[in-house]
Amino acid sequence: MTAAIEARSLSRELTGPVPVTLVRDIDLVVEPGEFVAITGPSGSGKSSLLYLLGLLDRPTGGEVLVRGEPTAALTPDQLAAIRLARIGFVFQFHFLLPEFSCLANVEIPIRRLGRLSAAQARDRAAGLLDSLELADHRKKLPEQLSGGQRQRVAIARALANDPPLILADEPTGNLDTRTAHLVFELFGTLAREQGRSIVVVTHDTELAHLADRRVHLVDGRIVP
Numbered sequence: 351m352t353a354a355i356e357a358r359s360l361s362r363e364l365t366g367p368v369p370v371t372l373v374r375d376i377d378l379v380v381e382p383g384e385f386v387a388i389t390g391p392s393g394s395g396k397s398s399l400l401y402l403l404g405l406l407d408r409p410t411g412g413e414v415l416v417r418g419e420p421t422a423a424l425t426p427d428q429l430a431a432i433r434l435a436r437i438g439f440v441f442q443f444h445f446l447l448p449e450f451s452c453l454a455n456v457e458i459p460i461r462r463l464g465r466l467s468a469a470q471a472r473d474r475a476a477g478l479l480d481s482l483e484l485a486d487h488r489k490k491l492p493e494q495l496s497g498g499q500r501q502r503v504a505i506a507r508a509l510a511n512d513p514p515l516i517l518a519d520e521p522t523g524n525l526d527t528r529t530a531h532l533v534f535e536l537f538g539t540l541a542r543e544q545g546r547s548i549v550v551v552t553h554d555t556e557l558a559h560l561a562d563r564r565v566h567l568v569d570g571r572i573v574p
């Protein structure tokens with residue numbers, strides 16, 4: 351099986367008067383349908399690794415392969431095209447557009463992809479919200495929802511491009527324990543039932559146990 355995403359000897363250093371190593375020598379393979387949690391203390395490099403896997407940052411050593419394809423030689427436009435086609439991002443802060451309804455927040459990125467008519471885009475956005483049990487909240491503004499509901503809208507938006515890979519950086523950092531569990535269970539469902547690969551950064555080791563596998567970072571390295 352071709353890995354959804356793979357890191358080979360991945361390193362990221364910042365040069366300057368005091369060089370900083372964000373991640374060092376990371377080898378990681380994430381298979382289709384696999385749900386992986388990246389854990390580790392604050393400052394251990396979790397976000398840095400996720401940004402590299404998401405092609406939002408470039409490594410200074412090693413490489414990232416998407417579906418077995420090397421990415422090192424690609425231009426910024428080519429990297430953006432891969433992100434658009436293959437990766438959905440979820441962040442700690444939902445970044446929903448406050449003046450638009452939940453439906454519009456999901457519909458707008460679908461329309462930007464330019465593949466569907468306005469009516470089809472609206473139907474798809476509504477379907478995504480329904481599948482995340484947000485059917486009753488389509489017309490509401492983000493501020494009218496709870497934190498967990500808002501994060502579910504953000505996940506629906508991340509699914510706009512039907513990505514085989516979802517990368518999430520502390521998506522439950524703002525949520526209470528019960529809601530955080532529900533969000534992790536949702537990721538598990540997206541992996542098991544829809545075959546998507548999910549990589550979630552969390553400092554919460556209990557939540558991480560809801561993933562199929564845990565990768566623990568200390569000082570930018572994977573430790574057993």
Ligand SMILES: Nc1ncnc2c1ncn2[C@@H]1O[C@H](COP(=O)(O)OP(=O)(O)OP(=O)(O)O)[C@@H](O)[C@H]1O
Nearest residue numbers: 364370372390391392393394395396397398399553
């Ligand atoms: N642009 C930067 N300049 C200098 N140091 C940086 C920069 N970005 C990250 N760092 C440092 O690199 C290390 C790794 O940061 P990173 O955000 O990846 O860790 P993290 O495990 O996600 O932390 P947290 O759980 O606190 O979000 C930290 O020590 C951080 O201070």
